[in-house]
Amino acid sequence: MMKTKGYAALAAGADLVPFEFERRNLGANDVGFEIQFSGICHSDIHQAREEWGTALFPMVPGHEIVGVVTAIGDKVSKFAVGDRIGVGVFIDSCRKCENCSRGLQQYCLEGMTGTYNGYERNSDQIAFGGYSNFFVIDQDFAVKVPSNLDLAAVAPLLCAGITLYSPLRHWGAQPGKKIAVMGLGGLGHMGVKFAAAMGAEVTVLSHSKAKQEDAKRMGASNFVDTKNLDWHKGFQKGFDLILNTVSADIDLEPYLSTLRTDGTLVVIGLPGKPYSVSAGTLLNGRRSIAGSMIGGIPELQEMLDFCGTHNIVSDVEVIKADYINQAYERTVASDVRYRFVIDAKSF
């Protein structure tokens, strides 16, 4: 067993505090690694505050994890000591259903095993996440991080990055396509970078006009201030794809009206209330609303390789562990450009 230091919420809504625990001994297929950086995802906050249903405590959040391999099990061939490694939103799955067989572990029919806020698969051991200084993972559920990327800025790719990369690939972002990104936050800023790198024309739809320059720097061709309630009138049937990263409750109808024939609005955020969608808006142009959730292991690796090739990382603010609770408050207030990342040396 490996002594590990991290930060945990000991009860729903409690401040995160220093917490020591043990990681399992390395199995034959396991990789042990020293965590270097761990991203803060808004979903960490929802779960630590038990806003998404009953949660499991003590909770060590964190599912945007990067580090350097320090030990490998007897049967590990994918990694060597010294390799840069990443772990995302899940640490295991059934490995045999039709979705796992296709590399879509995020849609495992038995349910993926989350990186925290649950138990390790077929075990009564609580799974502790990335807000810590050491990790053990089956090699099949970890990915390699290209050597040219800044490791701190890579961490958010493991959740925020793949959450945008996957729908862009699935719905065919490419030259000639017009793509809108709703909201320029931790998720949205990755969508802009990826869609632009894939060659699409990118429009940011945001109510924060102060972010206009950032949007352009990240690759957006257009920035639309949605505080102007008539914004959509100039974009009727204009977009092939809209990625909705906004988790606030909003009226989707104006956005749907800007979809071209056969266009799709992909929902990524999880608002508190259901959306209201009128059939007529969908019928008029064979439009779709779809959902998308992170990505599978093969796609996670594909994304990191794509990032290596295109030199894409997240815009981050690196903090120490004792700033986590303040970072939570600022994340809820959208006061971060664009993602907090914890320096794991500070645990």
Add this chain to the structure above:
Amino acid sequence: MMKTKGYAALAAGADLVPFEFERRNLGANDVGFEIQFSGICHSDIHQAREEWGTALFPMVPGHEIVGVVTAIGDKVSKFAVGDRIGVGVFIDSCRKCENCSRGLQQYCLEGMTGTYNGYERNSDQIAFGGYSNFFVIDQDFAVKVPSNLDLAAVAPLLCAGITLYSPLRHWGAQPGKKIAVMGLGGLGHMGVKFAAAMGAEVTVLSHSKAKQEDAKRMGASNFVDTKNLDWHKGFQKGFDLILNTVSADIDLEPYLSTLRTDGTLVVIGLPGKPYSVSAGTLLNGRRSIAGSMIGGIPELQEMLDFCGTHNIVSDVEVIKADYINQAYERTVASDVRYRFVIDAKSF
């Protein structure tokens, strides 16, 4: 000008009454034909009663029209006198936008020209629909009817038929796919026949258990009584595609939960209220909700040829013109198996 006898609503909500009017003289590209049968679509009733916004009166409804060609213009090559001909929901479009260029006239960016309840394109002449004994149409907006099919039972294919055929083709109905049809009425019964003929496994989701035998006869493998509120628990992640023909206000959530990964629920009916859709249900399996509206001219012809090959027609009850108002009442009450068709000799 050609004297024509039909039935019209003279004002919103008024009973339909005998009505005489004139069709235009044949242009070079026009076909004139004697109408044999005209189907009654629920949308005729919505429009005659002005339930879908302001309507235009006098209104001769009808957009499921079949007949036999009696005259052709100088430049007509597609039809000869004596040919069986069909006309559906639109009689013209801009003919040059990106959708018209792809044969998707139903999504014409300038708006298709409806068969009734509007004006002929670029004209102040009211467009009168199929509840009449004669019709004039540009050859490019009419289709050929295979000789082996019963003409009365063909009429509903021009709207109800294509409305189901098009999404089944677009979303890939084929052997190995599991498809559910919500509602077994004028629309739904065509969906069952087409999906079965395309080789898919068809399940009917209906609250009318009395229709179970009909569903089987039409090709359904399964019939589910949705009056059992727990029906969906046995079908979680079971269907690749669901076609929703129900225009009543219903909760889609139980239906969405029965979609497999990457499955789509296609909305065809137009309920009065918007749907309520939770993001989580879409995210969990990359599910979609889409809309679909009739089909373009090339697909309309493809469907009729498919019907000729597979000997598919609508189940109809043929009526005389003086029964139209009663037929409307019975249609609203879902008391028809499965579509009323007016014998045009009775106008």
